[in-house]
Every structure is written in structure tokens, then in C-alpha cells.
Amino acid sequence: MAEPMVEVFIFETRQFLEQLEQIALGSEEQGGFSEEDVNEIFRAMHTIKGSAAMMMFDQVSTLAHSVEDIFFYIRELKPAKVDATAITDIVLNAVDFMRIEMDKLDAGGTPDMSSEELRAYTKDFLRNMKLDNGHDPDIDLRKAKNAKKSSEATGEGASAPAPEPEPEKKQYYIGAAKPAAPAPAAEGTSGTQHVFEATVFFQQGCEMEEVRAFGVVNNMKEKVKELHYLPEKILEDESATDTIRNMGFRLFFTTDLNYDEVKAELDQTIFLDRLELKEVGSVAELEYWPSQETIAITALENSEPIKPDMPPVQRDLSGPVKKPAPAKGGDGAQMITVRVDKLDKLMDLVGEMVIAEAMVTQNPDLKGMELDNFAKAARQLHKINGELQDSVMALRMVPLEGTFKKMNRIVRDMTKKLGKKARLVLVGESTEVDKNINEHISDPLMHIVRNSVDHGIEMPEVRVEAGKEEMGTVILSAENAGGEVVIKIKDDGGGLNKEKILERARKNGILTKPESELTDREIYSFIFAPGFSTKEAVTEFSGRGVGMDVVVSNIKSLGGKVIVDSEPGQGSTTTIKIPLTLAIIEGMSVSVGGSRFTVPINYISRSFRPEDGAIFRDPDGSEMIMVQGKCCPVVRLYDMYGIPDAIHEPTDGILLLLETGDSRFGVMADELLGVQEIVVKPVPKYISRMMKTTGISGCTLLGDGSISLIIDPQQVHNIIFD
Amino acid sequence: MEDDKLLMEDEDTQKDKYLTFTLGDEVYGIDIKVVIEIIGIQKITVVPEVPEYVKGIINLRGKIIPVVDMHLRFRRQGKEYTDRTCIVVIDVNDVLIGLIVDGVSEVLTIDEKNVVPPPELKASQNKYIRSIGKIGESVVLLLDWMKLFSEDDQSLFDDMSSEETVEQAAE
Numbered sequence: 001m002a003e004p005m006v007e008v009f010i011f012e013t014r015q016f017l018e019q020l021e022q023i024a025l026g027s028e029e030q031g032g033f034s035e036e037d038v039n040e041i042f043r044a045m046h047t048i049k050g051s052a053a054m055m056m057f058d059q060v061s062t063l064a065h066s067v068e069d070i071f072f073y074i075r076e077l078k079p080a081k082v083d084a085t086a087i088t089d090i091v092l093n094a095v096d097f098m099r100i101e102m103d104k105l106d107a108g109g110t111p112d113m114s115s116e117e118l119r120a121y122t123k124d125f126l127r128n129m130k131l132d133n134g135h136d137p138d139i140d141l142r143k144a145k146n147a148k149k150s151s152e153a154t155g156e157g158a159s160a161p162a163p164e165p166e167p168e169k170k171q172y173y174i175g176a177a178k179p180a181a182p183a184p185a186a187e188g189t190s191g192t193q194h195v196f197e198a199t200v201f202f203q204q205g206c207e208m209e210e211v212r213a214f215g216v217v218n219n220m221k222e223k224v225k226e227l228h229y230l231p232e233k234i235l236e237d238e239s240a241t242d243t244i245r246n247m248g249f250r251l252f253f254t255t256d257l258n259y260d261e262v263k264a265e266l267d268q269t270i271f272l273d274r275l276e277l278k279e280v281g282s283v284a285e286l287e288y289w290p291s292q293e294t295i296a297i298t299a300l301e302n303s304e305p306i307k308p309d310m311p312p313v314q315r316d317l318s319g320p321v322k323k324p325a326p327a328k329g330g331d332g333a334q335m336i337t338v339r340v341d342k343l344d345k346l347m348d349l350v351g352e353m354v355i356a357e358a359m360v361t362q363n364p365d366l367k368g369m370e371l372d373n374f375a376k377a378a379r380q381l382h383k384i385n386g387e388l389q390d391s392v393m394a395l396r397m398v399p400l401e402g403t404f405k406k407m408n409r410i411v412r413d414m415t416k417k418l419g420k421k422a423r424l425v426l427v428g429e430s431t432e433v434d435k436n437i438n439e440h441i442s443d444p445l446m447h448i449v450r451n452s453v454d455h456g457i458e459m460p461e462v463r464v465e466a467g468k469e470e471m472g473t474v475i476l477s478a479e480n481a482g483g484e485v486v487i488k489i490k491d492d493g494g495g496l497n498k499e500k501i502l503e504r505a506r507k508n509g510i511l512t513k514p515e516s517e518l519t520d521r522e523i524y525s526f527i528f529a530p531g532f533s534t535k536e537a538v539t540e541f542s543g544r545g546v547g548m549d550v551v552v553s554n555i556k557s558l559g560g561k562v563i564v565d566s567e568p569g570q571g572s573t574t575t576i577k578i579p580l581t582l583a584i585i586e587g588m589s590v591s592v593g594g595s596r597f598t599v600p601i602n603y604i605s606r607s608f609r610p611e612d613g614a615i616f617r618d619p620d621g622s623e624m625i626m627v628q629g630k631c632c633p634v635v636r637l638y639d640m641y642g643i644p645d646a647i648h649e650p651t652d653g654i655l656l657l658l659e660t661g662d663s664r665f666g667v668m669a670d671e672l673l674g675v676q677e678i679v680v681k682p683v684p685k686y687i688s689r690m691m692k693t694t695g696i697s698g699c700t701l702l703g704d705g706s707i708s709l710i711i712d713p714q715q716v717h718n719i720i721f722d
Numbered sequence: 723m724e725d726d727k728l729l730m731e732d733e734d735t736q737k738d739k740y741l742t743f744t745l746g747d748e749v750y751g752i753d754i755k756v757v758i759e760i761i762g763i764q765k766i767t768v769v770p771e772v773p774e775y776v777k778g779i780i781n782l783r784g785k786i787i788p789v790v791d792m793h794l795r796f797r798r799q800g801k802e803y804t805d806r807t808c809i810v811v812i813d814v815n816d817v818l819i820g821l822i823v824d825g826v827s828e829v830l831t832i833d834e835k836n837v838v839p840p841p842e843l844k845a846s847q848n849k850y851i852r853s854i855g856k857i858g859e860s861v862v863l864l865l866d867w868m869k870l871f872s873e874d875d876q877s878l879f880d881d882m883s884s885e886e887t888v889e890q891a892a893e
Contacts, residue, residue, distance in 0.1 A: 641770040691771035707767040
């Protein structure tokens, strides 16, 4: 697929885009951009611009540049009149554009869409904004700013021809490994080494000089032995652009190439105006050449034995000695991005280890032996394994926050387009769920939120008339409840129209029961049927009848369910319940005849041997038992799964009382085998497509290597209860 | 079959090679390239609600693999498993499946020119047979393994209906 470089670029850019979107939306809400926001947006756009240019995605980088300009203007001149909504639109449009391009890139395409229109619009907007605020629309901000800065500073400004780097500046190296290579040694011994000093001038008005300079560096890096350049911090230092514009971009390097070859290389530079290239005798003659010593220190700390091998240090003593900066991001490296498949692999391995542990500690060969020390060591192993498992599991857990915040954008766009007023309130967005869930929940949430705003929230006038607040509210909440994560989308709109839904259901012929027998919930659930829409007019957002069926299929694929409740005039609530089905669960294994079954432990409320006559039958032959004054149905596993040779007499077997939601039922097995951590493995597809409603959700390997089928109490519940 | 073309170069050494196994009185052959391994019969975990010929699942070094009794798959009388009974594990498009056969014999090379298509009979038996190979005087029925995965097998649903009645009783 994509190259690692591109992958990182996509990943980073996406993160920035997400950040940008959030800031922009937040700012709009507050009615203006705080200084911090402006800086953040500026920085994000600046970085995107830089990396996009590096990857040669000009459309993206120029667009980022034009947006950056707006924020540069806001930041520097602090104009009084700032149309936050319009600027937010610009930022969001740019974000959308880039996001599409990133998707394209991710899919293996090239980001080739033209951003011309957006850019032109952005430029015009900035111009108008400058005029509005009484500024000269053609003012070159960067220049103005740097002039100001240099006059404030020691006078050694960027506009003055300053061949010597400013002392406070830190050294910046490209490719830290290069100087450490034995290459420099060749300098003294072989005569093929050429030393060059080049100054590259870009065309007037080509813009983004710093990025283009970076391109030159990238290009040259491959062909030279050692390379230094001024200004040193091209992308980090804002004054760099100006320096390059005025004084050219200065490169100092040693290379095997001869003069003509170097010239040919540099001549290829895009937007090149003028090139000054001169060859000098040795690095000592260069105006700027950081010492080998400092490089060696950066490359290899405490490398005494290597030092003597270095060529004699010929330092340009007129230049101040500079301390190289530590590798970029060196101390801030507390986050690391890991590919998901690596995590999955790790998870699989931990799973295998859990099985292997059980195979060792519950090995049949150990039966009946006195193994005090072994047991002790085994307990220790078990504890560590447990912790390892938890940690691996935690690695995959991500807060719902990101997904939730995406909904802000949807509500904003829709209310704007539909002329409605609504706000989105997030509750419990820090709830953590498995990454898998987080990914699959995004689309369903989007559809439900859309639906809430489009169909639920009324127009402002209607709301006022109904005595409600003009501004509608959509509450998106998440919480962990037992083994499930519960996500609710609640709006205070008009609620679902039962009659209309029924009518449409009748028309579509999807009624499953006589109408009089349908419960409210069943009626509401029709909205999830494919092709179902009660809306007469198809809008941009909903009404086409596609979408809501995606909700159900997506959530079902996660093993969850969706419930809709609605109160006419008060709004509706959509509840999504998704089991936190983690791949490793604690399960109680039971035997039935020659088969083994495993029940997730958190569903078992108790297990006991029923007394004689405790289980009774109703006239239809269904069995039940009284437990704590409640009548619970009983199923016999051997009966359900047609297993021969199982214990048929309840008093000889064991009854597991399972609890799902608010109902309880008994499951009869032969014997308890014990509690074990089990790794859930899917039933092979070949088989799973043949079985649909058995209540088996997967299988697992027991300590002795045999296979146990995992019973999903929820499914069994659905089989038993209507 | 497109795969064959793509894999041609790699498959050269495996081309025209078949693993032969016995099933009742007949000798069958299966392309060696889909065979992963041959294991002895072992404990099979029964799974509910599947056709009779799917005997269940086995644990092959941590992988869970469904096993199919070939006698039953061809709608014949099932046979007692003996210590000659083998499970031939094959991999078709990344789906692993074990075929229970009476016993494996050898790996044979059957030249393309010695392979003939089966006669088109009304009885649908031949649909699992791609072609018939000749080895001297004897014949080998070459298995069309893709068909083993076909979903439109009626017997697949026969058992389902009986399962459903069980469930309805439970309800």
C-alpha cells in the first residue's frame, strides 16, 4: 500500500485536520478567535503546508498557505472586524478539501483535485477583510513583521545582509546519521571531494520560499556528503521566508559531484530565479561550516575512540561555536503511533499465551500430584499474564471523544443549511471503548444525529409556538454499564410520528404482525428498515431512506442493538447498546455429554443443583423453576443442541441461572468444569453461515486442547423469550 | 481457476500432482496445491445446527477447523472411523477445511492428456468430480474442491428445518 512516509503524512495531516475542525467550531461558538486558537490554527496550517509541499502535493500546500495567511493577518495586526463564521467556513472548507485528498491518497490515488477556487476565494476574503479593517490590502505582513522584529532586536535583523548566523539560533541538521558516516574522512585523503557554496534565489512572488527551500534541501541531501544551509531552521522559523526572499537560500556542502553536475542539479529547482554557485578549496573557506566535533557529539555521544579518526577540525573561528539542538521531538516523545495490525498480532499472541498457560497449569499429567512450588510459580505466572492481558487490552481502548466531537460539525452544517437552531451536548465522551467499536460506531451515530436534527428538531418558529426554547438540544451521551457501553442520542424535538411510520410500513409491506399487536418500540424500529423514509421531500441530509438501515447493520455487526423511544412533542431517544466483547473473557466451562460449553461469567448469577421436583412444566411442556419468588424458564442444553449421553435427571446435573438485562433463565448442564480465562475465537465461517440462531457466539480452546463452544446468553435469551 | 494461471510459475512443481485417497471402493484425487496437511482422526467437537456431513470442529495447533465427512458429503452411508481414517486439511481461498476420508494412498502425477471430463449424467453425483484421471488400468476421480464450498447444496437446508422444529419446541 502506501509508503511509510506517505502513511505518516496522511496520519499526521488527518490529526491536524481534526484539530483544526474542533478549534474552528469552538471559535465560532464563542463568536471569535482567541489568541491561542489563532496560533493553533496558524501552526497546524503551517505544518500541513510544509509537509504537503515536501510530499509535492502542491494543491494542498498552497491552500494551506492561503488559509494560513488569514490567520497570520489576524495574529499580527489583530483586526477589529473578524467574521468568525465566515472564517470558520473557510477553515472547514479547506479541512474538507484536504480530508478528501487524504482519503484519496490513502486509497492509493494522487491528491490531484484543484484547490484553485478555494484559494481564490480565501485570498479575496482576506483582501476584503484587510480593507474592512482599514489596512492596505497589499501589505506584506511577513516583511512588516520582520522589520519590526529586527528593529526591536539587536539590529542584526533579517533584512540586513547577515551572512553569519545569529548566535541564539540553534543548529538544525538534516539526516543526523550522515555526518556520523565515515564520509568526512574521505575529505582529507581523496581529491574528488568538492566543496561548494551556493545561493539560490527564488522568483519574486513565488510564495512559500521556505517550503521550496526545503525541497531543495531534500533534493540535494541525496547527492551530497555533508550539507549545511542558512537560514538553518527553514520551516520552524517564520523569519526564514523573508531571509530567503531577500538574501537567497544559502547552501554549503561537500560532494563527489563536479561543478557542472551540481549546477545542473540546482538549476532544476522550481521557481528558480538566480543561482550563485562557487567552488572553494576546503570547508575552511566557507563562511559557515559547523564543526565536525559538534556533529560528532550529536551523532554519537561520548565517542572518544572515534574522534581521532576525524579529520583535523578546521573551524571557521570567526563564527561563534554553536551547540547542536537535540534531535527534533527527542524529549517530547511520550506518544508513539503504532499500526493496528501490530496490536492485533500482540493481542493474538497474548491470547495464545493464555491458552498455553492453562495447558501447562491444568495439564492432565499433573493430576493428583503434590506440587506446592509449582502451584506457587503458576500463580505468579497467572498474575503476570493477567496484567499483560489487561495492558494489551488497554492499548486498544480509545475514548469516544473524537467520534463524538465529529458530530459537532454535522449539527452545525445541518442547522445552518436547514435554518434550524440546535446545539449538541456531549456527555461522558471520555468513555473508553475498543478501537473496533469506536470505528464502527461513527457512521451509525452520524446517521442518527442527522436524523435527529433533520426530522426531530423543529423549525425555530414551531418550537417557540410549542412553548419550547428556540434552540433545540441534542444530547449525545455514553456510559459503561456492566459489560456494555450504552450510547444515547436524545433530542427535544417533535418526536416520531407513529401514524406516519405505520402508514409507510404498511405501504412498504414490512409489517410483521397485526398492527394492533405492535408495541410502540416495534413501530419505531421500522425507521431502521432499508428504504424507509417518512419524509416527503428528500433533503441533502436525509429522506432518501438510505442510512438508517446502515445503523442497524453496523451495530449488529458489533453484537449490539438499537432501541428507539419517543414521546410525541417531547422528542425521541435512540439507545445503542454494544457489548464490550473483548477477545478474552472469563468464562465458566460446563460439560454436557461429551461436549463442552462456556458461559461468560458475568452473566451467571448463580449455579446450583435443583432439588427433586423443583423444575416443573407448564401445559405446553415448557420447563421452569421458582427462584427467589420468580418463575424462570429452564432450557436443557442437551435438548437444545441434541447431545447424546448427557445427564437427563436435573437432580444429577447442575443448573446455571443466567441473567440478561432484566430477565433470568436457567440452563441445565451435566457438570461444572471450572472458571477459566478464555480466548474467544470465531466459529469458522464455513460453519457459522450454516448456523444462525443457536446461541453460540464463538468457540475457545480449553486447557486440555479440546474445543468448547461459547454460549451467548443474550442469544439464548432471545430464543427462549418472545 | 484464474488463480491457477496466476500461480502457474510457482505451481510448476505441483502441477498435475494429486494426493489420492480412498473413499469406499473408489480412489479419489485432489490437487496437491490445496492440501495443507494430513492428520489422523482426532476428537471432533460437535456443533449444533449444521448438516449431518459437517462432523464438527477440530483444534489444529490453535486453529479451529471444520471437518466434513466425505461419505456423508457424497450422500452415502457413513462409515465407522478406524485408525486408517484420515483428515485431509485443505486450504481454498484462505478457508481451511478438513475432509474425513477412509485413508490416503499416495501422491500421483497424472498427465493432462490422461485426464478426461466426466460423462454428463442425469444423476447429480458427478458435480463434485472435475475430471477423471487414468493411471494404467485404474482410474482416479479428481475432486472439484471448489464445489465443496458451494452454498446451494440442498442438503445444507434439510437439517436446518429439523433444527428449527427443536427450537420452536424450546420456545
